[in-house]
Amino acid sequence: MSATTKRTPKSPDRRRFLQDSARAVAGCAVAGTFLAKLATDARALPAQAIRPPGALPEKDFLAACIRCGLCVRDCPYDTLKLAELGVDGAATGTPFFTARDVPCEMCEDIPCVVACPTGALDHDLTDIDDARMGVAVLIDQENCLNALGLRCDVCYRVCPVIDEAITLELSHNERSGSHAIFMPTVHADKCTGCGKCEKSCVLPHESAIKVLPHRIARADSAEHYRLGWEEKDAKGGPVVDGIIDLPDRLPGPGTDNLAAPGGYEGGFEPAFKLPGTGAEVTQ
């Protein structure tokens, strides 16, 4: 290219063409970078903006949703809103709801999904109980009335998937010594993220239980751990056959457990002693 240009230095058309193209490419690069920056920002969905039922994973959703608002129109409870620029944090024009304002009522016929022309709300979602808009988390255990040992139970009572998505788990009330604590406990494999519990929490202003996106609320399970009890159930017997049951090592001098319940007086003599430590402890 440049060689040809050099050979014919007096070709102003060609030169102009190259200059214009270079200018246009540079301009587009600048504008494109700006657009890419905006696209990156748009992915930062705030934690309390919950997507409608069946919404594709956020990245796919932003490629699929054309911001038509048909889901918003067909939601009978006015749950959904289209994000407004600079007011709501979700990508401008995309649908979301704020559970504390208006939760999703989990319509049986899921009209929002049916209305979506693009499939940004996945049409394969036909049973609303399968929706996973987010997962409720009892986020303020210091103010939750049930956690304090009282019986509020409201979040539990309003849950459309009561006793599956949310249960009350009993434990001993250490403070009173003679009562139980009925801890609202959410089970992520059943919680749809509808936000009814968050909406109904009786505490003023913020709710003690909040629907959060899975990406924030859930850790990956520790795959490098094998849960012995599950493995055992799966196998129907001990995981390793013919295992020799070695005597347990008891705490005592010479180990790093310096005190044993009830002391070790008259106990056993450790098989070896770390230099220094044994003498110190026996004194």
Added chain:
Amino acid sequence: MSDKTRLPVNAEAIAEKGWLQAHKYLLLRRASQLFFLCLFMLGPWFGIWWVKGNLSGSLTFDVLPLTDPFIALQSLVAGYWPETTALIGAVIVAVAYALIGGRVYCSWVCPINPVTDGAHWLHDKLGLAKGWQPKRNTRYWVLGMVLAASAIMGTVAWELVNPISMLHRGLIFGVGFAWTFVLAVFLFDLFVSRRGWCGHLCPVGAFYGLLGTKSLLRVSATKRAECDDCMDCFAVCPEMHVITPALRGKSDETPLILSPDCTNCGRCIDVCAPNVFEFTHRFDGREAPARPARTKSQPASGASRAA
């Protein structure tokens, strides 16, 4: 207007044809823009849900799905294959505009058009300089850039900034700070670049222009022989370069304005006192003799503004 030797644009046509005829297509166009906006506003304002959604995607009478084909295209290059409903909607819209003229969208439907027309009107009143004038093909570069950004970022990129949907969606669903984008376009057209947005940059206009390259509905300078060089058509046309080949063509050249840039706004028809222009179809083969050669000393009323 202080310059008495120069008639204001459209004055001749008003004198000759009457005010109404000289604003016929302008009025029709505003009516059309208002009509399409009102269709969408009937629901939110009066609870009459004939049309739901917005220009990006809508459902009319609960049966007719429409989708902006440019948005659907961005979805596709972003790697997402939409459900059939959206695709059918996009095909319907694309076919319609491919037939009646792609940029008919720009002048008869797009809600930004009154904004940029308003900016141009004020720009004219204030007698401002034309400012930055990007190359004619800039909009295609922008179009390419938008598609590339959509593909790379895996998102419908133009919808992050598109002033059209910002305004239209804003009016229907709540605007937030999206009005700033509309204001930016207005100010850009007013102070930075005459006819800058719709005439040079908007990739939506570029897309619809390409869509309508072979469209049927066309403006033709059928009676170009009667042109009296008043230059009013050049002054009002948002894409005046499209006029020259048709109006100044030789007798064996077509009088049809075939450039995809023409928005079919019909303003040239309005302002032309001798009625040189008319709407016709692209296969109109009527004879249109060129105007006889003339001397260069003809008066030109709006010529300076047409630059």
